[in-house]
Amino acid sequence: MNKISPWIGYACAAGAAVLCTFIGLSMTPRFDIVNIAMVYLLAVVVIALYFNRGAAILSAALCVGAFDFMFVPPQGTFTVNDAQYLLTFAIMLLVAVVISTLIESRRRQAAAQAALALEAETESIRSTLLASISHDLRTPLAVMAGASSSLAEGGERLSPAERVALAHSIYDEARDMSELVTKILQMTRLETGALKLERDWVSIPEIAGSVLSRLKTRLAGHRVVVDFPADLPLVRADATLIDQALTNLVDNAARHTPAATVVQVRARRRDNELVVSVEDFGPGIDERDQERVFAKFQRVAGEGAAGGVGLGLAICRSIVRLHGGRVWAEKVPGGGSAFRFTLPIEETPRPPAEAE
Numbered sequence: 001m002n003k004i005s006p007w008i009g010y011a012c013a014a015g016a017a018v019l020c021t022f023i024g025l026s027m028t029p030r031f032d033i034v035n036i037a038m039v040y041l042l043a044v045v046v047i048a049l050y051f052n053r054g055a056a057i058l059s060a061a062l063c064v065g066a067f068d069f070m071f072v073p074p075q076g077t078f079t080v081n082d083a084q085y086l087l088t089f090a091i092m093l094l095v096a097v098v099i100s101t102l103i104e105s106r107r108r109q110a111a112a113q114a115a116l117a118l119e120a121e122t123e124s125i126r127s128t129l130l131a132s133i134s135h136d137l138r139t140p141l142a143v144m145a146g147a148s149s150s151l152a153e154g155g156e157r158l159s160p161a162e163r164v165a166l167a168h169s170i171y172d173e174a175r176d177m178s179e180l181v182t183k184i185l186q187m188t189r190l191e192t193g194a195l196k197l198e199r200d201w202v203s204i205p206e207i208a209g210s211v212l213s214r215l216k217t218r219l220a221g222h223r224v225v226v227d228f229p230a231d232l233p234l235v236r237a238d239a240t241l242i243d244q245a246l247t248n249l250v251d252n253a254a255r256h257t258p259a260a261t262v263v264q265v266r267a268r269r270r271d272n273e274l275v276v277s278v279e280d281f282g283p284g285i286d287e288r289d290q291e292r293v294f295a296k297f298q299r300v301a302g303e304g305a306a307g308g309v310g311l312g313l314a315i316c317r318s319i320v321r322l323h324g325g326r327v328w329a330e331k332v333p334g335g336g337s338a339f340r341f342t343l344p345i346e347e348t349p350r351p352p353a354e355a356e
């Protein structure tokens with residue numbers, strides 16, 4: 001239960017006493033005074049269930065006072081002629097204290113359980129992250145160590161082509177490690193809210209061109225198809241972040257599909273949003289995993305054996321949501337997968353001369 005301000009509880013306690021008094025007055029002609037006391041007792045129980053102990057005790061005190069003053073003979077005074085009503089008052093106070101104590105204890109237990117669950121989840125995420133990072137860093141480090149050792153110990157005996165190949169392998173593995181660290185840092189910034197959007201009018205085809213140019217080495221074994229209508233509108237977005245989101249989707253398609261697979265990047269206008277798609281005709285993913293692939297550290301069956309810490313799609317989803325869009329995966333006819341995201345389309349500003 002969410003924490004409630006004590007003042008709300010006190011106000012509700014006072015309101016409950018007033019409400020019970022009106023109810024009691026309406027009952028007076030037809031009901032015995034004992035039944036009216038039960039109405040006040042019910043109010044005490046309700047306040048004790050939903051608010052803190054202070055509000056419960058205040059409710060009991062106000063209800064006792066109101067009941068005594070309005071209904072216990074002699075009416076209009078706080079004098080009690082019959083001692084049995086003192087027992088009624090004591091029961092009201094006791095009920096308030098007992099119930100509020102039990103509720104407070106239950107709330108503390110629930111808070112402790114929630115803290116333990118959060119700690120367990122945090123530890124699980126930390127363990128998963130460490131396991132993923134250690135697995136994905138071990139291979140490139142081993143390659144870099146082996147290649148650099150060969151260059152250092154016998155570089156003069158190697159042919160120029162062999163030295164170039166070893167140098168390229170070191171560069172490629174270092175680049176992959178850099179991308180991994182960048183994704184981890186970016187996911188942290190997205191989750192903590194440290195990343196702020198810097199929106200401007202951007203062209204999705206231009207961003208896609210930049211992404212494909214940067215990933216041309218990784219896409220060298222694939223058949224890339226680009227499909228953008230000439231009248232595609234501009235969108236107000238953070239170009240750097242959208243570039244990163246699209247990069248993650250294209251990189252995901254390149255990593256997890258066999259060589260010679262067709263990878264298609266396209267966009268379409270649909271009502272007041274732009275739908276950007278990265279489609280591949282590889283093995284595809286199971287429909288049950290189409291939502292799970294966007295969770296952190298998730299790698300599912302059907303994605304192939306490529307490495308990765310499992311953050312690319314999670315980062316893509318966070319970026320798109322920051323822009324007010326949505327992202328999803330679905331099967332494409334004939335096999336394969338399509339990863340799509342939307343961006344809202346706003347009215348583009350007219351040039352100053354046209355506005356005049």
